[in-house]
Each structure stands twice: as C-alpha cells, then as structure tokens.
Amino acid sequence: MAKWDNMLAMLWMLRSGKKLTAAQIADSLEISVRTVYRYIDALGASGVPVVAESGHDGGVHILESFSETPLFFNALELKALVDAYKFAVGAGYPYAKELESALKKVENGLQEEQRHDLSLLTSGLDVIAPSRPPSVVPLLRELELAVKDGRTVHLTYHKVNSAQADERDADPYGLAYDRSEWYVVAFCHQSRAMRTFRVDRIAALKLTDACFERPEQFSVSDYFRSQAEEERQEDGPLAVIRIEGEPDTLNKLCSNWHLRHYLTERNDREARFLLDVPSMNKYLPKYLLSFGTSIRILEPVELKLLVQDRAREISRHYMDDAD
Known part of the structure; x- marks a missing residue:
C-alpha cells in the first residue's frame, strides 16, 4: 500500500477514539513501528492533532477537540x-x-x-471532446434550471433537414447525454406529446412565467428505453439472436441506437439480443449485411436465411449490370 493510502488508513483507525499502540498500528498496516511514527509526524504537519503518549496507559490517539477529519483521499x-x-x-x-x-x-x-x-x-488519459457551439453550455444551465423550478420554456428549434426554425413552448422534464450529444426530454405544447430535442439545435431559449408539474418518478433513461420499445415494427414472438465477431466489431454492433436496448448478454466473442420477430425480419438483414464477413450469425436460422437472400439479391443486381 502506498504511503498516502497507509496514512489515510491510519487516520480512520484513530478516529474510533481508542488509544492504539504503535505496534498495533504497524501490525494492522503491515509496516514498521518506525514508519508509524513518521506518519504521526506527517499527519501532525497536516493539522491533525495526533498524540503519541508513552507509559502504561499510553498510545497513539487523536485529541477530542478534533471534530472533523481533514479531507484525505487515496x-x-x-x-x-x-x-x-x-x-x-x-x-x-x-x-x-x-x-x-x-x-x-x-x-x-x-x-x-x-x-x-x-x-x-x-498523465496517461485524455478525453477528446467533439466540437460544440459555445451556446450549448448556457442552454444546458437554463434548461436544468427550468427542470428544477418547473418552468415552461419557449424554444426556437431547428429540425433535421429543415431550412427554417420553428417556435414552440415546452415543459422540460430532464436532460440526457447520449452518443456524444445532449438532449432535453420535454412535453411539447404544440404537438401535445412528449418529445426529445437535441440541445445544439436550439437556436434560442427563453424562460416563461408559466409553470408545470413534472410527473413523479419520471426518469429520462426510462423514457429513452420506452421509446425504443415503441419503435418496434409490431407485436410478435421474441427471438434470441446470437452474433459472433471480434470485440471491436461487437462494440460497434452493440452500440447501435436500436439494438443496444435489446442486448441481453455479451462477452468478447459473442453478443445476444432478444428482439421481436417482425422487427428482426424488417431491419436486421440490411443492417447486418453492412458488417460483411466481420460477423457471423449463430442463430436463429431464419435470420441467416434472410441475410443470404438479401446478399443474393445484391449479387444478382450487379451480375445484371455486368451483362
């Protein structure tokens, strides 16, 4: 154990208020008695009133006047x-x-x-930050304040592929950070329904005087999961899907916006999903083909056959071009 970790452990031992001999501390921390006395001096220099008394009733202890332990971290x-x-x-x-x-x-x-x-x-870890407009930070602060105070906000929002921004009022229920982007989940007054807005697409935001009451026990993460459930093609029997691949390839597969909600088990070589059959049949063959030979479908057989059929269609398409 490192020096500072040992000092922290020693400090917590002494907080009990009991007198401990230097030998008892040394045995507990597996260090020498001489080292214990060096730690006593170091703690004293840091402002901790550690006292070492000799004699029959002696021992190491902290004075009663010391009510708060200084902030120490290992x-x-x-x-x-x-x-x-x-x-x-x-x-x-x-x-x-x-x-x-x-x-x-x-x-x-x-x-x-x-x-x-x-x-x-x-020194060995760095986080590479994606480029964001400077306006995102003040927007996040205002949105968090609106969530806390239950204040309706007026948004000027740019939709995807829309040339003009539109205006709307919304009741923000919570913020989420997902796939390197910030989102606010809010009840939209215009559509009269819950909506998810990407914060970097908010051109302007203003707190209004209107107030709202957020539903009890509302959870942004639960809302995201429920949205994924609703995006299924239709109700139907569930299928266990097993896919084999290299760890990096499986990482990409399992991080897919839709599939990650259905992941049930994962190791370095295999990922398992539980997905309804209609959604599997409609979405997975095309998506899994994009991985080429870097993955292998282990089950179900029906999914293998669908991928084979899609691959043959592509092959025939280009064979016709060659003719």
Whole structure:
C-alpha cells in the first residue's frame, strides 16, 4: 500500500477514539513501528492533532477537540476525481468550471509528493471532446434550471433537414447525454406529446412565467428505453439472436441506437439480443449485411436465411449490370 493510502488508513483507525499502540498500528498496516511514527509526524504537519503518549496507559490517539477529519483521499480516489473532470469537460458538462474549482481546492490541500504522484497517475488519459457551439453550455444551465423550478420554456428549434426554425413552448422534464450529444426530454405544447430535442439545435431559449408539474418518478433513461420499445415494427414472438465477431466489431454492433436496448448478454466473442420477430425480419438483414464477413450469425436460422437472400439479391443486381 502506498504511503498516502497507509496514512489515510491510519487516520480512520484513530478516529474510533481508542488509544492504539504503535505496534498495533504497524501490525494492522503491515509496516514498521518506525514508519508509524513518521506518519504521526506527517499527519501532525497536516493539522491533525495526533498524540503519541508513552507509559502504561499510553498510545497513539487523536485529541477530542478534533471534530472533523481533514479531507484525505487515496491515490486512486484522487485519480478518479481528475479523470472524472476530464470526462465532464469532454461531454460539455455545464458545470465544468465549478468542478475544476472544487478539484483545485482538493489539490491545494495535497502535499507536494501527492501532487507529483497524482500528475504521474493521470498523465496517461485524455478525453477528446467533439466540437460544440459555445451556446450549448448556457442552454444546458437554463434548461436544468427550468427542470428544477418547473418552468415552461419557449424554444426556437431547428429540425433535421429543415431550412427554417420553428417556435414552440415546452415543459422540460430532464436532460440526457447520449452518443456524444445532449438532449432535453420535454412535453411539447404544440404537438401535445412528449418529445426529445437535441440541445445544439436550439437556436434560442427563453424562460416563461408559466409553470408545470413534472410527473413523479419520471426518469429520462426510462423514457429513452420506452421509446425504443415503441419503435418496434409490431407485436410478435421474441427471438434470441446470437452474433459472433471480434470485440471491436461487437462494440460497434452493440452500440447501435436500436439494438443496444435489446442486448441481453455479451462477452468478447459473442453478443445476444432478444428482439421481436417482425422487427428482426424488417431491419436486421440490411443492417447486418453492412458488417460483411466481420460477423457471423449463430442463430436463429431464419435470420441467416434472410441475410443470404438479401446478399443474393445484391449479387444478382450487379451480375445484371455486368451483362
């Protein structure tokens, strides 16, 4: 265990209020008694009132006046905080500056050796952020405020492949970050139904004076899953679909917007899905053909035959061109 991890473990041991001998601490942490005394000095220098008393009733303890334990993290906890900040920045998290400020406060409380170790631990990971318009961050902040306060918003929104933006009022129920994009799920007054809006397509947003009450227990992730269920072709018997491939290919397959909701099992060589037969027959043959020979359908046989038929159609099409 690293030095700072041992010091943290020792501090939590002493928080119990009991007196412990240096030998007891050394045995518990599997370090030497001499090292225990070095840790006592280091904790004292950090502001922790650790006392080592000699004699029959002596031992190591923390003074009763010490009511709050200073904020200590082990090396991996510190690394996790820094890495989480990198991911937040990469995702366009609207409170990244506040997160950076909090992280600076933590880092300022570290010893020089800790800061050096942290720099080494976190130097191997970077998050490549996609390009986003600067307006996304203030939009996310305003939308989150509207969700919290139950305020209706007026949106100027650009639909896909639409030359003009349209105006609408909406009650935002929650935000989601999915496939490197931010979305707001809202009840649209214009369509009188729940809708999903991509935040980077919002040209303008204004909080109105109107208020709404969000349904209890509403979950954005549950809404996304329910939408995927509704997009099935029709009700029908379910089929177990087994597909074999290399890990990278399966990663791409399993991240498909529709298929990922039906994934039931996955390992490095195989992915299993549970999907209704009508949807399987209509959508999967064409999609799976795009993977060529990098995947193999293990079951069901019906899906294999459909893919074979589609491949033969393509082959005949180009054979006719050759003639």
